[in-house]
Amino acid sequence: GQQLNQSPQSMFIQEGEDVSMNCTSSSIFNTWLWYKQEPGEGPVLLIALYKAGELTSNGRLTAQFGITRKDSFLNISASIPSDVGIYFCAGQVGNFNKFYFGSGTKLNVKP
Amino acid sequence: NAGVTQTPKFQVLKTGQSMTLQCAQDMNHNSMYWYRQDPGMGLRLIYYSASEGTTDKGEVPNGYNVSRLNKREFSLRLESAAPSQTSVYFCASRVPVTEAFFGQGTRLTVV
Numbered sequence: 001g002q003q004l005n006q007s008p009q010s011m012f013i014q015e016g017e018d019v020s021m022n023c024t025s026s027s028i029f030n031t032w033l034w035y036k037q038e039p040g041e042g043p044v045l046l047i048a049l050y051k052a053g054e055l056t057s058n059g060r061l062t063a064q065f066g067i068t069r070k071d072s073f074l075n076i077s078a079s080i081p082s083d084v085g086i087y088f089c090a091g092q093v094g095n096f097n098k099f100y101f102g103s104g105t106k107l108n109v110k111p
Numbered sequence: 112n113a114g115v116t117q118t119p120k121f122q123v124l125k126t127g128q129s130m131t132l133q134c135a136q137d138m139n140h141n142s143m144y145w146y147r148q149d150p151g152m153g154l155r156l157i158y159y160s161a162s163e164g165t166t167d168k169g170e171v172p173n174g175y176n177v178s179r180l181n182k183r184e185f186s187l188r189l190e191s192a193a194p195s196q197t198s199v200y201f202c203a204s205r206v207p208v209t210e211a212f213f214g215q216g217t218r219l220t221v222v
Contacts, residue, residue, distance in 0.1 A: 006153070033210055042115075042201050042213030043154070088153055090211075098169065099211070101146075101153040 003027075006089050006102030013079055014110050021105040022073040023089035031092040031099070032065050032072040038085045046087075047074070079109050113137050117202050117214035124192040124221045132187040132217050134202030140212075142205050143185035144169075145177060147198040148216075154201060160185055192221045 006023045013019060023032070031050055035043035047058050049065035049072060056063055062075045072091075076083055086106050092099035118133045136143065141162045146154040146169075156169030160179040174196060176188045185204075189196060197220050205211040 004153075009151075040215070042203075042215050044213070045210040048210050090154075098156065098159060098167075100156065100170070103151060103153040 004089060004091055004100055004102040006105055008105055009103070010106040010108070012108045012110065015079060015081060017079055019076040019079055019083075019107060020073060021087060022071060023091070023102045024071040025091060026070065027091075027093050028069040029072075029091035029093050030069075032063070033090040033092075033099070034061075034063050034072070034074045035088045035090060035101075036085045037088065037104075043088055076107075079107075081109050081111050083107060084109050115202055115204055115212050115214035117200075117217050119217060120215065121218045122220070124189075124219065126193060126221060128192050129188065129190050130192065131189075132200055132202075132219075133184070134186065134214060135184045136202075136204040136212070137183065138204060138212065139182070140204035140206055141182070143179065144203040144205075144211065145175070145185070145187045146201045146203065147171065147196075148201060149198050157187065157200075192219075194221045197221045 004025050033048050034046045037043045047063040052069045054065040060077045086104040088104050089102040090099050115136045144159040145157040148154045155171050158177040160166045163182045166177050178186045200217045202214045203211040
């Protein structure tokens with residue numbers, strides 16, 4: 001299957017700090033999606049990217065679709081305790097009905 | 112506003128038992144998906160259905176069968192459960208090329 005390499009695996013940061021995480025792949029993707037998952041819940045979409053080079057913001061979150069179409073990053077500015085959770089990238093390649101997930105970045109925010 | 116509904120939320124099975132996980136969506140989406148989530152491995156695609164009447168294998172289909180009963184419902188069946196199938200199972204639905212919406216998950220333990 002497709003391999004999405006997501007890093008870092010986990011982060012421990014202080015409230016107010018900025019956070020950056022990314023996903024890379026050897027495959028070219030048509031769409032990049034970033035999800036957040038909280039304990040006991042399903043993933044919830046944060047940002048969707050549909051074009052290479054696209055930079056999109058959602059409040060304190062900013063994500064970019066890499067120019068090579070093989071990578072994407074997510075930044076969170078001025079982190080707050082409710083940012084705690086697991087963040088997943090997901091990419092869609094070829095067949096538009098299939099998309100694949102990275103292994104997740106677990107974010108811990110210390111008040 | 113239900114979205115994607117999964118039943119049951121929790122299940123314990125003995126090795127060799129069978130069961131069906133149910134999923135229903137009320138968003139009139141064509142595509143539906145089953146994922147499993149294991150610690151540190153993100154979400155892996157088991158099966159998907161691009162539209163009513165069609166199903167296709169994902170990354171990890173062995174040991175599972177699916178049925179797209181109608182546009183709303185997509186079920187996942189374990190014919191003979193094994194401990195390796197202990198996982199959290201998520202159903203999702205989407206309109207192609209847009210973001211997927213997830214259910215809250217079914218936590219399955221096979222002993």
